[in-house]
Amino acid sequence: MLLLGSSFAKIPVLSIRIGTKVGTVIGHLINPHSLKIDALWVKIGGFKEPHLLLTKDIREASPQGIVINDIDEILNPSDAHRLKKIIDLNFNLIDKKVISGRFPIGKVADYAVENLTFYIRKLYVSPNIWKALNTSRLTIDRSQIIEVSQKYVRISGNEVRESAKQKNQKQAQPAFSSLPSANTSSMEE
Structure with missing residues (x-):
C-alpha cells in the first residue's frame, strides 16, 4: 500500500x-x-x-x-x-527542484511511500508557473528518476525518450546493400 x-x-x-x-x-x-x-x-x-x-x-x-x-x-x-x-x-525531498534534461519541471510537493519497504515510489510535483496553466500536479514514477542530488531531482523526459527513439529508428533501418535491386524481379513469367 x-x-x-x-x-x-x-x-x-x-x-x-x-x-x-x-x-x-x-x-x-x-x-x-x-x-x-x-x-x-x-x-x-x-x-x-x-x-x-x-x-x-x-x-x-x-x-x-x-x-x-x-x-x-x-x-x-x-x-x-x-x-x-x-x-x-540533512537531505529533504520536499521543495527540491525537478528537472528534465536542462529544463525545470517544478518542485516536489509530496511523495508516495510503500508502507512495508519504505521506498519512495512516486513524486508529486507542483509544476512551475508556465506548466501550471496546463496541469495542477504532475506524478513522477520512481522508474523515471535518473539522478538525485542536494539541489535537484533529474527525471527522464520527452527529450531523452525522443533521442532514444531516433537511435532505435536508425538501427532498425536496413542497409541499402541488403535491399533487392530494381533490376531483379520476383515474378516468374
Whole structure:
C-alpha cells in the first residue's frame, strides 16, 4: 500500500509493550542514494532533541499511527553509527527542484511511500508557473528518476525518450546493400 509522505507528519508512535503513545513522528530520514526512508525522526516527551526510529523496527505504518514493539527501539542519533553519513547530509525531498534534461519541471510537493519497504515510489510535483496553466500536479514514477542530488531531482523526459527513439529508428533501418535491386524481379513469367 502506498502512503503519502505528508501523512507521516505529526502522527503518534505507539508501543505494544507499554500500550500507549511513546512519541510523535516529526520527520523522515531519507537516503538520497536509494530513495528510501531509512528512519523516522521522533519527538519523545522529556527530550529536546529528536530521536530516530529505524524503519526495520516498525511493525505497522498507517496514516493513523506507527506501531512498534517497545520504546527501546527508538534511538538517540549519536547511537545510529550506520546512519551518520545520511544524517549529516540533512537531505529533504520536499521543495527540491525537478528537472528534465536542462529544463525545470517544478518542485516536489509530496511523495508516495510503500508502507512495508519504505521506498519512495512516486513524486508529486507542483509544476512551475508556465506548466501550471496546463496541469495542477504532475506524478513522477520512481522508474523515471535518473539522478538525485542536494539541489535537484533529474527525471527522464520527452527529450531523452525522443533521442532514444531516433537511435532505435536508425538501427532498425536496413542497409541499402541488403535491399533487392530494381533490376531483379520476383515474378516468374
